[in-house]
Amino acid sequence: MASGTRHQVMRLLRFVAVAATLSACAMPATTATAAGLELAMEMELPASFTGPLPCHDCDGVRGLHGMFRYGADAASFEECLTGRSYPVAMEGDYLALEHAYLALPGRTPGAPVMVSFDGELTRRPPMEGTGMVPTVVVRRFVGFWPSQTCERAMSHASLAPQYWRIVTLQDAPVDPVGNTREPHLILRGEASGYTATAGCDRFRGTYRVSGSQIAFDPPATAAPCPAELQQRQATLLEVLAAARSWSIQGLVLELFDASGKPIAVLEAVYLR
Secondary structure: OOHHHHHHHHHHHHHHHHHOOOOOOOOOHHHOOHHHHHHHHHHOOOOOOOOOOOOOOOOOEEEEEEEEEEEOOEEEEEEOOOOOEEEEOOOOOHHHHHHHHHOOOOOOOOOOEEEEEEEEEEEEOOOOOOOOEEEEEEEEEEEEOOOOOHHHHOOOOOOOOEEEEEEEEOOEEOOOOOOOOOOEEEEOOOOOOEEEEOOOOOEEEOEEEEOOEEEEOOOOOOOOOOHHHHHHHHHHHHHHHHOOEEEEEOOEEEEEOOOOOEEEEEEEOOOO
């Protein structure tokens, strides 16, 4: 067998091994078009890849996690899993991502920052030249994580036991108020339940997990919060009652309601 043909065969076998592990792609790997196969092979995904397949004919790649940078009117994204860098199309939810990047406190212009979002890898014309190149399209911006790196993000946090800092509730940012507690959710395992706080007194309850499904039981008691935190506590209780599924990408946990709408974003925090 000629060396060039042997190389193509090995790449195809690697792709087949990868495709066999995939479950999150909207279209089964066995129905991928020739264009999708070509794009996946071009990426040369590692044999350890277990996430959604970034193929041309998939509906999208959920939970992209990597380093984003913007400068000179151009944006790029380095995907943590493969280490490959791609241009980012200025469409979809891109403007929300760019505005958040430019608003980061203490940001060095053009410096890469960890970002997470729902997106897809497709083909778009390059800024210069002709033809089509693999390009990332942001479908739903989740958040920036300045303290994270690809090395840390590649070690996915466990759902429990885990301390989760609450970042957003119902798309609204959650920040500490004055000298109050950091809003958080501690999942201790189904046998031990959960502890949560909006920034005032903690409340406790039980929860159940089955695969990607999750359900929180109402807490036995929830002490009243000061006036400035009452609405936040009410929202946190509503979110826990509405949560039906969960997803972790790196150190970021998202909770979703019964319709699949994201209702909370949390970040894993470890004692140093």
